[in-house]
Amino acid sequence: MAQAQRERAVRSDSTRNRDAILAAAAECLVANPASSLADIAQAAGVGRVTLYGHFSSRHELLTVLLHSTMARVEAELASVDLTGSPWDALDALATSSWRLLSEVNTLRGVMEQSLPEGEMQASHHDPRARVEHLLARGRADGSFRTDQPLRWQSACYFSILHGAASEIREGRLTERDASKWIPGTLRGLLQQSP
Amino acid sequence: MAQAQRERAVRSDSTRNRDAILAAAAECLVANPASSLADIAQAAGVGRVTLYGHFSSRHELLTVLLHSTMARVEAELASVDLTGSPWDALDALATSSWRLLSEVNTLRGVMEQSLPEGEMQASHHDPRARVEHLLARGRADGSFRTDQPLRWQSACYFSILHGAASEIREGRLTERDASKWIPGTLRGLLQQSP
């Protein structure tokens, strides 16, 4: 078996269009979760039928998009050095990933109501696990406050990141400002109460 | 003018059904923003045509629902005593309103993508104005940290409340726990850094 004959290599514009479709899908769906495939195809600069040449259904497009975005997040997160103090690790993790994390979060929401029911359990590593691991370390060595459950602190962490992304989408905040205020806010969230 | 003859009073089951429809709409739309009018009518225990007897279109139902929910929020917020210390006022405001606030926030999101474009500017008082007024007072008297913009702190305030509501919807948090952890978290958000 194993592709007996690949008489021709994959055409270059094919992969280029495929990437354009995925990029356009991410952009459209984040802006408006109810975007149709026609909208996405138009935003990608291809015909609607071409989209079906690459993804056999809306469901498949969403699935591939979610997985590819999560893979980018994983790659980004894996490259962050978390060996320093919990505070430094927190800053590094947040500033390097808040943008992507909120995107994957939004896409996850789109899929949840696009799929019949259920499905969706975290594919690969849940980014939350990484955050909670860091939180556990900071709590263990006395850096972070421990009068609140770890799960709650994790939820607040993502709430802040997601909220910042929303503010940006609605034009009330710039990316630069978000990057500037997020670290200090997360510190306030986790430091011991006086 | 002014209803020349009201030969009959409004029938009681009519207003009862109207209320049931609004309640069901809030419940359905928060759970699934793409709920159809048929879903809502069924959840309210009435026929689909009866719904059209009360609201001439999906748009009108959403508008009335948003306004009525915001009116409840306004009433709830107006009854909160904010004259004490900024910290106490913050606790009171958050614990008495986080549930409703997140509901109105979700409905606002549903409407934004259901209306053609634009519209939607805050009807009546934006609940945010009330929060920002309190924030301004706490910043002025030195209670809250001032090394971050007021708008950012306001955004974080709503992010925490909205995030807590999301966690509850997904079953990872109970209402009791949310009420327990929210005040302490908001304090950490606003207190001076050490």
Add this chain to the structure above:
DNA sequence: CTAATCATGTACAATAGTGTCTGATTTAGC
């Protein structure tokens, strides 16, 4: 240049939601 691959446009069927109309039936106010 050549030939296979891919993109394109149009057309079509199937499905789902919206909004309207009809007539029959039940309900509640007086």
Add this chain to the structure above:
DNA sequence: GCTAAATCAGACACTATTGTACATGATTAG
């Protein structure tokens, strides 16, 4: 009990989206 008001079920036209089929035109590797 009478009567107006409100409900209900079913059917209809309209629109939008999804997914498929087919014939034609463009692109690119070799």
